[in-house]
Amino acid sequence: MPALITGREILDLIIMTLALGYIFKDAFPKQGYEHAAFEHHPSTFSFSWNDIKYAAIITAPAVILHELAHKFVALGFGTSATFHAHYLFLSIGLLLKALNTGFIFFIPGYVSHSGVSSPLFSSLIAGAGPLLNLLLWLGATFALKKNLVKNKFKTAVYLTGKINMFLFFLNMIPIPPFDGFTFFKGILEMIL
Numbered sequence: 483m484p485a486l487i488t489g490r491e492i493l494d495l496i497i498m499t500l501a502l503g504y505i506f507k508d509a510f511p512k513q514g515y516e517h518a519a520f521e522h523h524p525s526t527f528s529f530s531w532n533d534i535k536y537a538a539i540i541t542a543p544a545v546i547l548h549e550l551a552h553k554f555v556a557l558g559f560g561t562s563a564t565f566h567a568h569y570l571f572l573s574i575g576l577l578l579k580a581l582n583t584g585f586i587f588f589i590p591g592y593v594s595h596s597g598v599s600s601p602l603f604s605s606l607i608a609g610a611g612p613l614l615n616l617l618l619w620l621g622a623t624f625a626l627k628k629n630l631v632k633n634k635f636k637t638a639v640y641l642t643g644k645i646n647m648f649l650f651f652l653n654m655i656p657i658p659p660f661d662g663f664t665f666f667k668g669i670l671e672m673i674l
Contacts, residue, residue, distance in 0.1 A: 486557070487565075494567035495546060498590050501572045502545065503538030505579045505586060510540055510641050540638055544618060544645045548611035548653070549591050552661075555610040556595040559603045563595035589659070605668030608661045612653040619646035 507530065549565050556563035568589045575588035598604045622643030625631050631639045654662035 503534035601671035608664035
């Protein structure tokens, strides 16, 4: 039986997490979640492990769990699936950060899979990542509304919820290369 996660995938997850932390190290306030926004805060080439760690804690789980949802659903359907850090796009994100462009768009990782036997399976694999983001967004929103989060974690939970909301809507856009394209294409193939 093959490993659920290989050593190479763990290395890719670590590299992707560090890159996400660095790219977004200046993007999030550490307090005052009620007023938190996704603002770009221009930065010099400063380096703070605390800022990188904080940004990684907010961004990486949304991306990692999104990709692992694709992987594990694909594995559940008996296909082979592998997580990859997208080194080209991570490099683009790092470059955009270094240039202080104020606009950062990139694809930090992806899951390759083969052996999908039906449009339904293809749709479910594609929809697994955004569905997980939806659940994390709703979970964070519920936890904040019900005051289930300690005050010192409220900003991080709020921001994590917003990241997951953004990833859900972005990935459900029905155009390539977004998951929504594969999801809706599989649904249409089943219907037609």
